[in-house]
Amino acid sequence: MNAADETGPFFHGTKADLQIGDLLTAGRTSNYRPSIVMNHIYFTALRDPAGLAAELAAGDGEPRVYEVEPTGPFEDDPNVTDKKFPGNPTRSYRSTAPLRIVREVTDWPRLTPEALADWKRRIAAIEESGGEIIN
Known part of the structure; x- marks a missing residue:
């Protein structure tokens, strides 16, 4: 499936405490390369990757x-x-236009502490290597 065919629902993962109707906008630092300010806001049509x-x-x-x-x-x-x-x-997408919060999703699987530590190591390696992010 590609963006032209996608109808959602869509999900976004964050540590921000938001309310229904709030807008998420581009211009934040990347979770994967904190030295980069992103020109887009990212989201997915799959709940678990948003988690x-x-x-x-x-x-x-x-x-x-x-x-x-x-x-x-x-x-x-x-x-x-x-x-x-x-x-x-x-089913990952990006937009320069804001995303509006529809609701909070609470039934998504959490990572184990070991899996989270492994992901953080992988991201640190990307940052150290200067791995490319298409912005």
């Missing part, structure tokens, strides 16, 4: 997953689409 993003998000808050609604056009996330995975099996 992973929530666990890895910067900040001290509690990881949260929100169902979101794009307010404008969106495209496949080129950081995973056809670069790391053929097609878009992660």
